[in-house]
Amino acid sequence: MDIATEAKPETIVFKGRKVVGGRAEGEALVTSETISGWGGINERTGTVIERRHEMRGVSFAGKILVFPGAKGSSGWSAYFHMTRLNGVQPQAMIFTRMTTKIALGAVVTRVPAITELDRDPLSVIETGDWVVVDADAGTVTVTKKKPA
Amino acid sequence: MKLTDYEKAMYDGEYGRAKARAMDLLLRYGEALGAERLVETNNVAGAFNASTPSVQPIAQKGMEHVYSELNLDSDEVVDVPHMVAHTCQLITGIDNDNWELQGVDKSLVDMQRENEKFLGRRGVNMFATCTPYQVGNVPVKGEHCAWMESSAVIYCNSVLGARTNVEGKESTGAAALTGRIPYWGFHITENRRGTHLVELDIEVDDMMDWGLLGYYIGEVIGEDIPVLKGTSRQPDLVKLKHFGAAAASSGGVEMYHIPGITPEADTIEEAFGGRKMKGMFRYGAAERRETYEKLQSATEKKVDFIMLGCPHNSIDQVALIAHLLEDRKIHPDVQLWVHTPRAIKQVAERNGYLDVIREAGGVVMSDTCPAISRRLPQGTRVIATDSAKQAHYLPAITGVQGWFGSVSDCVDAALTGQWNGRA
Known part of the structure; x- marks a missing residue:
């Protein structure tokens, strides 16, 4: 909380639990919907392809992906694994619901990942915010984007 | 995570590099989950196959490369020994007989066949189906398994009463070589109890009915554990196979109870096992119709x-x-x-x-x-x-x-x- 009080007003700091260690920063891509791996993403482009998904057609490549977690097929980890081999993986993952799919997926995507945050990241972080994930320290620092 | 002496020895490489890399993956995965330990498993159903164009550049270097990268998430290429757990291959990308009709390039067929030889010699049984429980892998109630394939996992947990989480390509690859998987989720009795009641206002009878009910339940329940009330007709393998696959597609359902039919609960009370009910849904003609339209x-x-x-x-x-x-x-x-x-x-x-x-x-x-x-x-x-x-x-x-x-x-x-x- 020290960091939060010392930081600029538009900066918010969360505390959470490390899932995969490391540090990354970038632009947030936020969805309130869970994501399918196999059958839900194109692993060559990092794009969501699921019919009726609010992020259909959007790529998470290079973004800080903020989402509830994984759903669907057990090919989840294999498909996110391939996004890494294809260089279109997200830079980090922030999620709220722990499952074996998301845990293994985050591990093999080898990006910093964090969960069990002390505030709901889905209601605080918005697409376009600048996010620093320091999974080893267990912190997420969000700088809100300036209003357009 | 707490490891046994044998697990530590595997991790330290005393039983070879493949098991060391497998333990490294299981440790990273277990810690990501927040698991306290591993559990022994002697029943692994995974995806070891090499049948897609994206695997080809790796397979050209040798099948050890495929297993190391895709089944162990290891940058180090290891020699792959015989599996220690009973292990089977799930569904693949190529029909070995009808590949021409599928429009598959011959080079991919050759790759799959070469990979099958590699795996077969190492004890990966080539069931090549999403339904291993139809062709000889029928786990016993309480058996700890490491299965992939969401439709097989939900069948394994719910209909057979065996215990598995939805595993992935890498965790099954590691489990097959070590006989270990994180002790988390559905391996633990308390996590297998119901969370939501789904009361049926209409008769659910034929295969399509069960598919629609499953698809509806996945949408409303997400990843929780439904308990069905009001089933008047006895379902069979075909119906529950479809029901589970549907619930695991629209949502992430990995377990359900049908009291009196599935093996872990004779009554609704037993299905919840003292857990507080999180919610209740009613499934009637309107819900059925709406689900049909969505599909x-x-x-x-x-x-x-x-x-x-x-x-x-x-x-x-x-x-x-x-x-x-x-x-x-x-x-x-x-x-x-x-x-x-x-x-x-x-x-x-x-x-x-x-x-x-x-x-x-x-x-x-x-x-x-x-x-x-x-x-x-x-x-x-x-x-x-x-x-x-x-x-x-x-x-x-x-x-x-x-x-x-x-x-x-x-x-x-x-x-x-x-x-x-x-x-």
């Missing part, structure tokens, strides 16, 4: 391709299709593919079902399905399927329009070239 992504009535057998068909389902096609011919503009495990295909051949389906103009496929292979007959624009799971995934993966309906509505579409299905 339709097609507008054109003229169909090109009929996909039956997801999850892979039982022998009874193949027999029914043969019966519906007897002495008839499918429409010349339509292709019909029926999917069943290779072991069941042998029985179907012997029974004469395959001849009937072939004479009508259909094809019986094994080892794969269009959603996994991403391969449809050339020029397919509109499909019809009796599988809620396939209706969910195929349009997303391949961009086709999809009709969902009963097996008889699908066979009718195959014969007429027109979709006339009814809810």
